[in-house]
Amino acid sequence: MGKKMNKNSYIREVPRASWFLKQPRYIRYMAREVTSLFIGAYTLMLVIAIKRVAEGPDAFQNFLEILYSPLGILFNISTLLAALYHSTSWFNVTPQAMPIQWGEEFVSGRIIVGAHYIIWIAISILILVFGV
């Protein structure tokens, strides 16, 4: 796992592809990163859907058929889970990336996170009401 180096120091090598198995927090991080695979694939699906819409109703129907397949269902379920994980992990760190100072004090992180969740829920409800 390691090698000896000059100056008599001993270097512990980090395994390149399996390092993240060492700690739960790394696994959580990788899970977060891997959501991008699903979100990316899903977005490509949207790109195709839009293309099919442009091509006319039949083309779109074809697209739907694929969606109905077991694979399509499975894909959508996993994307939903990935998307939920992405959203929560994203909102939870917003205060770190964008702290807000109000007067003298910094706004508490909980409020910033909370605000994001509220906006998220609002948008989701809006789309649901409009879309269903």
Add this chain to the structure above:
Amino acid sequence: MSERQIQIEVLRYNPETDIEPTIQAYTVSCLNEWVVLDALNYIKDNLDATLSYRWSCHMAVCGSCGMMINGEPKLACKAFIHEYSDRIRVEPLVHFPIKRDLITDIEDFIAKFASVKPYLIPKEKRPISDGEYQQKPEDLLKFKQYTLCINCMLCYSACPKYGLVPEFIGPAAISIAHRYNQDSRDGGRHHRQEIIASSEGVWECSFVGACSEVCPKHVDPAGALQQVKLASTIDWYREHLMPWVKK
């Protein structure tokens, strides 16, 4: 005061005799209010005088005693025995070369820390006779948190990116640059940007966030790094899309 028999398993490495590090176990009867450092000191005084590690303040402020305790980067003087089971594994901070036993080579960190110009580059020079700069409490609050870093390097051990890409300037060094950038007295941001906005700088970070989780002083380096990214991105767009706007 309750006592417990604890197996302290310590990674030992003597560069003059060993090819590989080995684990040595000591049985220490520890008071429950002890920290791991107390146990190490007990070993050093009573069981094995050759055990080597760094420490000084015993109050989590000098930053000497960072080590891996059960795989987690910790200050040995703030790792309470009562939070552990009867077997504790102590190793030198990962991502740093081991010099001997629990002592690592930290020159890489020191060099990176120095490279980000971690000192005040005044916006306007002020003679001593004019007294102090005025700074409102809210201005102080903007950077205060980032002044609390004790250079313990736990964040470097926690950050997988530093492990994978040793050139990465890393959390604490970038945070200290951010500290000065945020200081109302400072005008040296663009000098520091040259270094921290490089690829080896903040852009190696992918917001793993482990650095902030282990930081014993709640510096939140992860936050600092994301703020630097945001500011650098704004810089970039400004420089490239609106080159006529002066810096």
Add this chain to the structure above:
Amino acid sequence: MSKSNKPIVWGLFAAGGMATALVTPVLTFLTLLTALHFTPSLFTYECLHTMASYWIGKLIIFVFVTLSLWHSAHRMRITAHDFGIRSDLLIAIILYCVAAIGTILTGFSLLSIH
């Protein structure tokens, strides 16, 4: 050391992260319903077509899809590295190309909807 060019993509990545965080879960939920034959009105041809025929609709769809593409592309680039794939440049080119093609395709498709 010179300043990195990563900010170009990072800006899109960050904006896309926020956009997808806010919108993608509910969208995936709706497509899941569709896949299960409980097709919500949004995912009917008529609705989508109508939406995309307005400029504002085109714009919203385009911005969202683009940001989402670039967000994922950039994150996948990092993830590839995290999985030990070290040909970062190649990966970056491939992923950003896909994102660019997706962007163009979406743009054309939307423009052709009247």
Add this chain to the structure above:
Amino acid sequence: MDIIQTDIAIIGAGGAGLRAAITLAEANQKLRIALISKVYPMRSHTCAAEGGAAGVSKSDDSLDCHFEDTVGGGDWLCDQDAVEYFIKEAPRELIQLEHWGCPWSREQDGSVAVRPFGGMKIKRTWFAADKSGFHILHTLFQTSLKYPSIQRFDEYYALDLIEDDGRCYGLTALEICSGQIKHFEAGAVIIAAGGAGRMFQFTTNGAIKTGDGMSLAYRAGVPLKDMEFIQYHPTGLPNTGILLTEGCRGEGGILINKDGRRYLQDYGMGPETPVGKPALKTMELGPRDRLSQAFWHEQQKGNTLSTQWGDCVLLDMRHLGEKKINERLPFVRDLSISYLGMDPVKDLIPIRPVVHYCMGGIHTDINAATPLLGLFAAGECACVSINGANRLGSNSLTELLVFGRRAAMSAIACIQSIPRLGNKAALTAKAEDSQSRILALVHKSRGSETISGIRKEMMQTLEEGAGIYRTGESLSKTCEKIAELRHRYTSIALNDKTKVFNTELLQALELSSMLNCAEAVAVCGRDRKESRGAHQRLDFTARDDTNFLKHTLAYYHPKDPPRIEYLDVVITKSRPGVRDYSGVRK
């Protein structure tokens, strides 16, 4: 042996050493500066200082006031010319730090805030929350990185001064990571190696505070001055000795005994002041020596609380409220919760006096120069005599700055004016001697004594003989014991023969430093037959200005106890008077 050529070598990279280095670098870019420290600079114990640094800055204050507080607080053992210089320079140094970015706490209007400290008539302590020393040290360290001419030798342990014919020409030091010994040739040497509190078992001092600097100078023939004055800080956590800053009381915390009585009023520091409205220079804001002594009396009377960690009194800060505690004393809160499991916001915190600071140290004059030509000293290891028999809280951090700078300026003057004509052969021979001494210590194979064993006995005997209250008898016993320990020290042998990072070797060297200092403490104390400031004798309870308005000087002897001499205190404008903390006087 490698030789490292430098113009000025500084031993110690704490507050004093860094301040000196920066002064040198700013004065002349061409100077070669070697900054030698046994730990990385930011590990130096200055980082542990919490409360703040004193300097006159507000309009209601005056230099005279600071002078009076300091001299009276020091029980008139201060050299008043040094105090005057110190007080005049103090504000300048604090502002300079502010200009370097030190995050001092602020008033609403943006000016630097000040807080009250014990023994002061007016609020004048600059503070950065309760991490003042930490911020000072880091500001200095970070600022020092600006100057390429400051060459750092981190993790180098200074072994011996190289001196010939009454002048210092450098030193030898052990490169800890390789075990090699290096010879630093320097035109002048500044010692800034910090205090020696580790001689005692129960102390606020970090592991590195082992009196190495004092011992270095002492062994080179420079006397140690006023070593008998050891400051106990009244408020240490009872289990670990971790300090709760005087700022706790400055912000309004009170001390009570087991019956809830604010007992300080019974020891000449009353009348009682209203809770949460501390009055300056009285009750909880009395000086440290008085407060620690009051504890001792309470203990004798059985008014202390007996806890699993020994007898304690209680520090009550609950009335300050969570907000103020978080803003002004966040570290204190963190430390109490972490190390004692008690939260000052809602709990009474048990505390007891703890060894904190050495008033004594390397004898220097007002220019930070020692009697050995080319050798200077500053910081806690030095004794310029601004602290007298009892240091006022928050004067020390300022002292580091003022005299760190002063030492640097004197060193420059020294290398410019006094030619450097050392006898090469003699110097090399001395360096070789130093190396052989270390090698002999490492290679010695059989020993009957252990480091930890001797250390423990040393701590014990100091505790028994040279604590808050002392007697001639207890001190004599301690003197004998330490003489014995010094002798037994020659029979230790190391288990660790490794060159790289041999911490056992360091411990052995540190123990020898501490033994030297400890002997000076005990002998000086035994011979000072009066009570003054931190030196309280049960057999001579009064201050004796006729015989002892004098500094004690201890001269090293390789085998025997030190020779003691006395030196008059410099008095410019304040004749010894009564130290009054009753709060009655205006």
